[in-house]
Amino acid sequence: MNVFADIRSLILTCLDGLTAEGVLPGGLGTGNVTVEPPRDAAHGDMATNAAMVLAKPAGQKPRDIAEALAAKLTTDPRITSAEVAGPGFLNLRLAPEVWHGVIRAALGTPGYGRSEMGGGEKVNVEFVSANPTGPLHVGHTRGAVFGDALASLLDFAGYDVTREYYINDGGAQVDVLARSVYLRYLEAHGHEIAFEDGTYPGDYLVPLGEALLKEVGGAYIDRPEAVWLAELRDFATNRMMDLIRADLAAIGVEMDVFYSEKSLYGTGRIEAAIDKLDGKGLIYRGTLEPPKGKLPEDWEAREQTLFRSTEHGDDVDRPIRKSDGSWTYFAPDIAYHNDKIERGFAQLIDVLGADHGGYVKRMKAAVAALSDGQVPLDVKLIQLVKLWKDGAPFKMSKRAGTFVTLRDVVDLVGPDVARFHMLTRKNDAPLDFDVDKVTEQSRENPVFYVQYAHARVCSVLRKAEVPVADAALAGADLSWLSHPAELALAAKIAEWPRLVEIAARTHEPHRIAFYLYDLASEFHGLWNRGNEEPALRFLQEGDAPATQAKIALIRAVAIVISSGLGILGVIPAEEMR
Secondary structure, three states: OOOHHHHHHHHHHHHHHHOOOOOOOOOOOOOOOOOOOOOHHHHEEEOOOHHHHHHHOOOOOOOOHHHHHHHHHHHOOOOEEEEOOOOOEEEEOOOOHHHHHHHHHHOOOOOOOOOOOOOOOOEEEEEOOOOOOOOEEHHHHHHHHHHHHHHHHHHOOOEEEEEEEEEOOOHHHHHHHHHHHHHHHHHHHHOOOOOOOOOOHHHHHHHHHHHHHHHHHOOOOOOHHHHHHHHHHHHHHHHHHHHHHHHHOOOOOOOOEEEEHHHHOOOOOOHHHHHHOOOOOEEEEEEOOOOOOOOOOOOOOOOOEEEOOHHHHOOOOOOEEOOOOOOHHHHHHHHHHHHHHHHHOOOEEEEHHHHHHHHHHHHHHHHHOOOOOOOEEEEEEEOOOEEEEEEEEEOOOOOOOOEEEHHHHHHOOOOOHHHHOOOOOOOOOOOOEOOOOOHOOOOHHHHHHHHHHHHHHHHHHHHHHOOOOOOHOOOOOOOOOOOHHHHHHHHHHHHHHHHHHHHHHOOOOHHHHHHHHHHHHHHHHHHHHHHHHHHOOOOOOOOOOHHHHHHHHHHHHHHHHHHHHHHHHHOOOOOOO
């Protein structure tokens, strides 16, 4: 049940009626007609812009259309008033029975708020995709939580979602990893070692060196790199990916696909993708202009193989093959996204670190060219996380081996707190993660405030002396719910299906966290009013019908909170400790 969609349908029916009566001309497009909560709750329950968007094409004044529409709307029993505001907005007030229907829907509809908007369309969400050269750090944590929550949100909205991790195991960094593991292998064998610039000195490689020694003994001691490099690449990558999978599991993330960059090489996939672009006239030999700004000392104008990415919105054309004949890093990325298209995905979403901002246009251009504009690519950039504890920042430096890992964060605050807090800011806004603040029990801590609301409902249900099964509550006499504060809470519940579709359409799971906080605030506000107004208390001593109606309301709150937390990957609390 989506009350906003229902009332919008009513408005369109009324507009059709006005057209039939000759009040409005025919052929008016209504695609931009919206129904949404008013900015100020004092103005009503819903507001529509119908008169504003139809005035110009109809050649009429907005207020005239609004007054005619208001007269039509108030003939429907769901609408108690329709007031024209400002230049022609229409504020609506709904009958209590509408909100009672919302409560029944939440109690009686499995998965209340789920949408069929996606229509089963296949969506690929690629996220994390960290180089397999070390454990996941706090920055990866935010990307992991965002990508996983976005995938869950899209699934809730009716899409067929695949979670995917792209293993960057085809570049030079894996050689560096292999050499670093070799040093730890020598160390495990009793040798003195020194880490040169360009190697990874982190202690996380010590177990890998010891495991390699157990596996091969002294077979690689004093042997040239050519003997062991290829095998150590595979050994180190596989072991690091085992570690990364375990890290992801610690934060509640499970991938559907792990896709190896290395699988693109020597298989003809890169060549096939470039040939596909070449067949569209988008590959040519040419010389790029020097970079804007300060000219690098080593700049040399040279002919290269280029992709005409400017024909699809990029700022400059991009090289896809180096002067020595090898592929640029962009070429396998083109092939990888071509593979996604060929796997039948109708939408692609890449979740990348903020340092990849310059990469967005070229990748969108490649996907647009490969799919003839049929497959959209949305790149979501994840801004940095600043981790604080005891009033001081944690430092992070991957090369120095002193970075804060995902496991550190989970151990400090737990997966539920970590996940929820990572979603309290939009993905492209920096995030301060203060360990002390995210674990305090106060209204200022969103995760506690939302969890406390769910736990409070569970506490009331345990104390209730009336039937509290959802089916019984759905059949309760809800006319006992008439106070404006109770109806306001039901109205907030009614926003849930609409909010799900908006968040899914914009790829913004943080909207779920914001909504849950607002819902919890309405609930706690009603709870606190009950301390002063006994008629608002959820347990009405000696009055079973009133008690059951009020419990139906707050059980609906718990259902929505549970669903919302499920999208965020957070387990609802049944009691607070």
